[in-house]
Amino acid sequence: MTETVLTVGHFINGVEESLAANDFPSYNPATGQEIARVSSGTEKDVDRAVQSAKQAFEKWKNMSPSEKGDILRNIARRVRKDRAIFGRTDTMDAGRPISHTTYGDTEAVARLFDFFAALPEYARGATIPTSSSFLNYSVREPYGVIGAIVPWNYPMINVATKIAPILACGNTVVLKSAEQAPLAAILLAKIAVEEGLPPGVFNVVNGGPETGEALVSHPDIKKVTFTGSSIVGQKILANNSGIKSSTLELGGKTANIVFPDATMDAAVEGTLFTAFMNQGQTCTAGTRLLIHEAIQEQFLEKLLNRVKELRIGDPFDEQTQIGAVITEKQLKRIEDYIEIGKAEGATLLCGGERLHLEGFENGYFMSPTIFTDVSPDMRIAQEEIFGPILSVISFKDEEEALEIANGTRYGLATSLWTNDVKKVHDLASKFESGIVWINTVHTLSPSSGYGGYKDSGIGLEEGMEAMEQYMRLKTIWVNYGEYVGPFQNK
Numbered sequence: 001m002t003e004t005v006l007t008v009g010h011f012i013n014g015v016e017e018s019l020a021a022n023d024f025p026s027y028n029p030a031t032g033q034e035i036a037r038v039s040s041g042t043e044k045d046v047d048r049a050v051q052s053a054k055q056a057f058e059k060w061k062n063m064s065p066s067e068k069g070d071i072l073r074n075i076a077r078r079v080r081k082d083r084a085i086f087g088r089t090d091t092m093d094a095g096r097p098i099s100h101t102t103y104g105d106t107e108a109v110a111r112l113f114d115f116f117a118a119l120p121e122y123a124r125g126a127t128i129p130t131s132s133s134f135l136n137y138s139v140r141e142p143y144g145v146i147g148a149i150v151p152w153n154y155p156m157i158n159v160a161t162k163i164a165p166i167l168a169c170g171n172t173v174v175l176k177s178a179e180q181a182p183l184a185a186i187l188l189a190k191i192a193v194e195e196g197l198p199p200g201v202f203n204v205v206n207g208g209p210e211t212g213e214a215l216v217s218h219p220d221i222k223k224v225t226f227t228g229s230s231i232v233g234q235k236i237l238a239n240n241s242g243i244k245s246s247t248l249e250l251g252g253k254t255a256n257i258v259f260p261d262a263t264m265d266a267a268v269e270g271t272l273f274t275a276f277m278n279q280g281q282t283c284t285a286g287t288r289l290l291i292h293e294a295i296q297e298q299f300l301e302k303l304l305n306r307v308k309e310l311r312i313g314d315p316f317d318e319q320t321q322i323g324a325v326i327t328e329k330q331l332k333r334i335e336d337y338i339e340i341g342k343a344e345g346a347t348l349l350c351g352g353e354r355l356h357l358e359g360f361e362n363g364y365f366m367s368p369t370i371f372t373d374v375s376p377d378m379r380i381a382q383e384e385i386f387g388p389i390l391s392v393i394s395f396k397d398e399e400e401a402l403e404i405a406n407g408t409r410y411g412l413a414t415s416l417w418t419n420d421v422k423k424v425h426d427l428a429s430k431f432e433s434g435i436v437w438i439n440t441v442h443t444l445s446p447s448s449g450y451g452g453y454k455d456s457g458i459g460l461e462e463g464m465e466a467m468e469q470y471m472r473l474k475t476i477w478v479n480y481g482e483y484v485g486p487f488q489n490k
């Protein structure tokens with residue numbers, strides 16, 4: 001089957017431009033076929049997009065809160081209505097299973113816009129008690145033009161997580177799409193304009209690291225919001241001189257901890273899902289299984305049986321549970337880590353190989369892989385691989401589990417399986433991570449703050465906390481009495 005090659009320009013001032021002379025290919029991860037030629041943004045392109053966002057800012061800022069809310073709700077409705085188009089786009093571009101993209105992902109995107117549609121009317125400041133004859137109050141104001149950079153792992157969700165709160169807070173935005181999966185960003189920007197968003201409020205420039213660097217260092221970008229790896233997050237802080245406000249959502253190495261008093265079958269299902277969903281390409285993926293030594297054997301037997309039942313294959317098949325890895329390069333990185341794990345002395349319990357599936361021989365499929373006998377200091381237990389590799393580490397007691405869980409540079413999420421209420425509260429308060437899941441994994445809501453501790457990030461996205469990220473607080477003092485200056489002689 002030969003796929004039509006799409007052409008994808010930048011989306012600036014409400015218009016998708018034609019393909020630029022300097023472009024790059026985008027591939028379908030399931031087939032390895034080129035599906036699009038994509039314009040690569042230069043400094044000039046970034047500047048044009050920023051100028052368009054700058055011009056649109058006053059108009060957007062001054063629209064009433066209810067008008068802004070209506071547009072965001074329209075976008076949510078449209079995403080639900082066009083869920084099949086959005087689903088197909090992300091499946092083709094990122095190799096995610098069609099049943100996940102069409103239903104789960106589009107609903108997550110719509111809920112983000114619905115939730116943040118209410119924010120413009122709630123973005124209030126405060127009146128602060130002070131001496132008589134003074135009124136002291138605070139107001140929340142948008143930054144202006146925000147530069148947003150996203151990764152490829154959940155293309156439309158990553159874009160919406162940035163865009164919905166940025167717009168709700170009255171900012172305009174230039175978003176750099178992920179070079180490996182750029183289609184969702186353009187699609188969302190197009191429908192946003194069709195649903196009433198003024199041109200120039202939401203612009204998209206495609207490209208890779210250099211385009212991102214041009215965006216971060218542009219003088220008219222007032223704030224940077226970045227989702228991606230911790231190493232690039234550090235570069236971004238260095239590149240923006242630390243003066244621009246930055247929100248950084250970075251990498252992770254989530255510990256998924258199972259105690260003997262847990263409900264075993266539920267913990268097995270949770271472990272299977274957190275380790276292997278989206279081929280392990282999830283920032284909060286529970287890629288370290290910390291299992292109590294007393295139940296290790298029994299637990300792994302059950303887990304292995306469930307791994308064998310996973311349906312891996314054609315992402316366009318409704319029955320598929322696990323699709324393809326994003327690129328050949330990412331697949332190679334995963335294979336390298338498998339060699340690293342073996343060399344470090346870990347035992348390969350299952351997987352460890354690239355899959356060549358019938359009809360998808362050139363696709364980037366990887367078998368779900370489990371390493372046992374992993375010690376906490378091994379590279380496969382410390383470094384974010386971003387692939388379907390689960391490192392199993394055994395522990396003997398609560399204290400050791402806590403030490404191992406907190407023993408990486410990352411602090412994005414931790415999950416814990418136990419029915420002991422004392423352990424729940426004691427450990428939840430001691431985990432060094434921004435998210436803690438108890439007897440569940442990956443439960444999220446747009447109303448709940450999302451962000452990491454340590455090298456996993458700065459700032460929170462989602463929830464009312466997003467308002468702190470995308471608005472500044474101004475304090476105003478009004479003297480309604482007589483002014484008496486300290487230098488006046490009385």
Ligand code: NAD
Nearest residue numbers: 150151152178208209212213228229232249250251252283
């Ligand atoms: P990446 O850091 O390589 O790239 C992310 C984005 O940054 C891309 O758009 C890329 O073009 C751009 N970029 C790269 N170098 C840049 C530079 N010097 N200046 C500006 N922009 C630059 O990450 P990736 O491989 O695309 O995505 C995987 C990473 O994203 C993982 O580490 C994962 O944990 C993380 N992630 C985090 C979250 C979260 O919410 N914490 C969510 C999804 C993914």
